[in-house]
Amino acid sequence: MADAGLMEKIVSLAKRRGFVFPGSEIYGGFAGVYDWGPYGVFLRENVVRTWERSMQEHDDIAFIDSGIFTAPEVWEASGHVSGFNDPLVECLSCHSKLRADHLLESIGINADEKMSEAELNELFDAARKDIVCPVCGKKQFGNVVQKNLMATSTLGRFSEEDKEVYLRAETAQGIYINYKNVLQTGFYKIPFGIAQVGKVFRNEISPRQFLFRKREFEQMEMQYFVRPSEAPAIYESWRAERMAYYDRLGIRPDHLRWKRHDNLVFYAKDAWDIQYEYPFGWGELEGLHYRGDYDLSQHQKFSGVDMSYRDEKVGGSFIPHVIEASVGVDRTVLMVLAEAYAEDEMNGETRVVMRFHPRIAPLKAAVFPLLKNKPELVAKAREVYDDLKKAVPYVIWDDNGNIGKRYRRQDEIGTPFCITIDFDTLGESPEKKDTVTLRRRDSGEQDRLSIKDAIETIKKAIA
Ligand code: GAP
Numbered sequence: 001m002a003d004a005g006l007m008e009k010i011v012s013l014a015k016r017r018g019f020v021f022p023g024s025e026i027y028g029g030f031a032g033v034y035d036w037g038p039y040g041v042f043l044r045e046n047v048v049r050t051w052e053r054s055m056q057e058h059d060d061i062a063f064i065d066s067g068i069f070t071a072p073e074v075w076e077a078s079g080h081v082s083g084f085n086d087p088l089v090e091c092l093s094c095h096s097k098l099r100a101d102h103l104l105e106s107i108g109i110n111a112d113e114k115m116s117e118a119e120l121n122e123l124f125d126a127a128r129k130d131i132v133c134p135v136c137g138k139k140q141f142g143n144v145v146q147k148n149l150m151a152t153s154t155l156g157r158f159s160e161e162d163k164e165v166y167l168r169a170e171t172a173q174g175i176y177i178n179y180k181n182v183l184q185t186g187f188y189k190i191p192f193g194i195a196q197v198g199k200v201f202r203n204e205i206s207p208r209q210f211l212f213r214k215r216e217f218e219q220m221e222m223q224y225f226v227r228p229s230e231a232p233a234i235y236e237s238w239r240a241e242r243m244a245y246y247d248r249l250g251i252r253p254d255h256l257r258w259k260r261h262d263n264l265v266f267y268a269k270d271a272w273d274i275q276y277e278y279p280f281g282w283g284e285l286e287g288l289h290y291r292g293d294y295d296l297s298q299h300q301k302f303s304g305v306d307m308s309y310r311d312e313k314v315g316g317s318f319i320p321h322v323i324e325a326s327v328g329v330d331r332t333v334l335m336v337l338a339e340a341y342a343e344d345e346m347n348g349e350t351r352v353v354m355r356f357h358p359r360i361a362p363l364k365a366a367v368f369p370l371l372k373n374k375p376e377l378v379a380k381a382r383e384v385y386d387d388l389k390k391a392v393p394y395v396i397w398d399d400n401g402n403i404g405k406r407y408r409r410q411d412e413i414g415t416p417f418c419i420t421i422d423f424d425t426l427g428e429s430p431e432k433k434d435t436v437t438l439r440r441r442d443s444g445e446q447d448r449l450s451i452k453d454a455i456e457t458i459k460k461a462i463a
């Protein structure tokens with residue numbers, strides 16, 4: 001269920017607890033860019049690792065890490081220079097730059113992605129009297145203009161020939177231009193895949209919805225190269241695998257759904273998105289696209305390099321078909337934050353708790369000395385902390401404020417376990433010597449366990 005208030009709470013918690021900060025905030029912000037804070041870095045890392053591991057489970061998937069800068073021809077071949085556009089329209093009253101297709105969508109009209117600028121203007125003109133600016137509420141707009149989304153930079157400093165170059169708008173092109181190199185390593189035969197994770201850049205007209213639509217973001221993409229005859233069955237198995245994958249991040253299946261593309265681009269054979277029910281409504285999380293031989297054929301055409309595959313198994317050669325699984329790191333993190341956010345009652349107080357799956361929680365455990373001004377307690381707690389750190393990554397020391405405050409803070413960071421070292425740990429009651437209190441985030445339950453058992457419990461939960 002869409003819940004705009006929830007989005008505000010997530011944005012505020014993300015800043016307060018060090019997950020995500022607005023980009024360049026001390027200079028008034030920078031639209032479409034956010035910075036990862038201390039716990040956002042760990043959460044993002046756990047999301048990426050989960051994806052990488054799921055791909056590494058396939059022996060036939062190679063990983064690469066290609067450049068952000070590429071020869072400009074890459075983007076001419078891919079069609080991004082001529083066709084990677086979004087339709088922009090300006091509100092003549094408040095001068096906001098808006099997506100014309102989103103405005104049309106707001107009154108129930110779907111603009112086909114393939115429409116020319118003239119066709120879009122015709123559609124927009126017919127509907128203009130009903131379209132309201134979401135920023136100022138007026139109904140005066142200029143003409144629709146197609147704007148290219150490629151971000152550019154200049155390389156070189158000294159000559160007239162300094163080139164304007166594109167920053168990559170997807171990691172997929174880096175995979176296609178290295179497909180032959182990977183094949184020539186000799187370890188891979190069709191069908192096989194190439195995966196990579198990396199930053200991409202897009203001049204989004206209206207970056208919005210926090211991490212959902214950014215100008216600098218990160219993709220996790222896998223391109224699987226197949227025989228044309230085998231493509232439909234392999235596409236179906238990837239679709240099933242990718243949907244099942246989200247269980248690993250602790251996402252409820254009823255918060256995900258399939259959406260087939262209504263209008264396929266001319267080369268695509270089939271295209272489905274996995275959508276998540278974000279606080280603002282259903283939105284694309286991941287694309288599963290059967291792209292035919294378009295990508296490799298285009299690079300063959302523009303580079304002159306033969307991209308065909310000699311098939312030892314069936315004889316002959318062909319240009320492989322591509323099945324793509326592409327998902328954004330930032331949209332995944334936003335989903336994980338939304339899925340985890342909860343408010344409940346504990347000990348008569350309302351608390352905010354991030355119920356991350358322990359595997360992806362940014363911190364796994366916090367260690368508290370009951371009092372920070374008792375050296376013998378602090379020394380014992382340090383010992384436990386050091387032992388725990390050796391067994392479990394992402395552990396934090398917290399001795400700030402009273403225990404209740406420390407619990408609240410760790411609940412908001414989503415730390416699944418807290419360990420408290422008190423006078424009993426030191427042997428005040430001999431039968432409790434070397435035991436600690438292990439407190440569980442979700443239930444608030446506390447167990448008295450030996451130090452060893454407490455560490456084992458945490459290890460087991462994140463395995
Ligand atoms: N190679 C295919 C491709 O780039 P896409 O649908 O444009 O397809 C793939 O992007 C994924 O990247 C999306 O499903 C989404 O998760 C993420 N993504 C796209 N645009 C984004 C943006 N502006 N901000 C954050 N994530 C974005």
